[in-house]
Amino acid sequence: MNQSKDATLHQRIVSDIEGRIVSGEWPPGHRIPFELDLTKEYDCSRMTVNKALTQLAKAGLIERRKKSGSFVTQPQAQSAVLEIHDIRAEVQSLNLSYAFTVSKREQRKAKAEDIRRLDVAPGSSVVDVVCVHLAGGRPFCLEQRLISLATVPEAATADFSETAPGAWLINQIPWSSAEHRIHAVSAGPDEAAALDIARHTACLVVERRTWSNVGPVTHVRFTYPGDRHALVARFAPASQ
Structure with a gap:
């Protein structure tokens, strides 16, 4: 040979x-x-x-x-739940090639659900963007994100074709506080289609809101197939 x-x-x-x-x-x-x-x-x-x-x-x-x-082996764990992590770095840590595709980008007035998720005032304008992150050419994570144009007006002209929304925001505006919510869901038709998995597959969802000193920045929902992802946080006992 x-x-x-x-x-x-x-x-x-x-x-x-x-x-x-x-x-x-x-x-x-x-x-x-x-x-x-x-x-x-x-x-x-x-x-x-x-x-x-x-x-x-x-x-x-x-x-x-x-x-x-x-x-x-067991899925690689993300070691810092409370950090604002970069999915590109997360994928590359697995020694897999990284890419992303934007399936939706819409600018509009905030709906009732947007107001609840993003914590913005009625009548505010938002950018609604959805993209799929790929690892080794296969769907790795579904990202569904709202961005407040009152806080980040530059997002109105950003198309996110070259840089994923999360990485773009980190470079664009500093955040001062964040809130995480982690829970499990069964994949609905949208998640199943985006992640190329069967409907009702168990998925891990990480929802995050961030604020700057000016106001709400973004709300994002990351959905991962549950058998391919884990989250781990390190912590120390409180001072006595």
């Missing part, structure tokens, strides 16, 4: 296994086929398979156990 073909097979094995893990087809704890089985499936050398599995292990997607085989 020449080196070029060997390298191509190596990348194919990595991509195939990575895709099955990210999609949820192979959930945490799933045993990866043994090296000998993968060697037969891809008609390649055991060295090629070993190299692919080693790369996946370094990426944190699988765990290799002596005499037991390789297993899908």
Whole structure:
């Protein structure tokens, strides 16, 4: 087998296994086929398979156990719930390629639900933007965001085609306080279509509101497939 073909097979094995893990087809704890089985499936050398599995292990997607085989690891945890995190960095920490697509951008007067979510005055103008963040070419997170134009008037001309709304806001205006709400939901038709999952799939939702010294900045709702994401916060005991 020449080196070029060997390298191509190596990348194919990595991509195939990575895709099955990210999609949820192979959930945490799933045993990866043994090296000998993968060697037969891809008609390649055991060295090629070993190299692919080693790369996946370094990426944190699988765990290799002596005499037991390789297993899908638990989802990578986001270590700072209360930080304003960058989804691009979150995806890249998994050693996956990052991209995002904007499926909706609308400027309008705030509706009753917008007023409740964003904490703005009746008659205020908002930007309503929806985008899907991708990891390794597959849906990773659905972002549904409202931005107050009273606080961030620059959002009226931002199209978010080059920079995702969250990263754009962080660079645009400092925030002084934030509120998080974390809960579980079953995927409805919109979430299922955006995330390419079955309806009623368990999802983790992180809702956040931020304010600046001027007023409300944004309300955002992040929806993640529940079997691919976890949140962890570190804290210390209060002073006695």
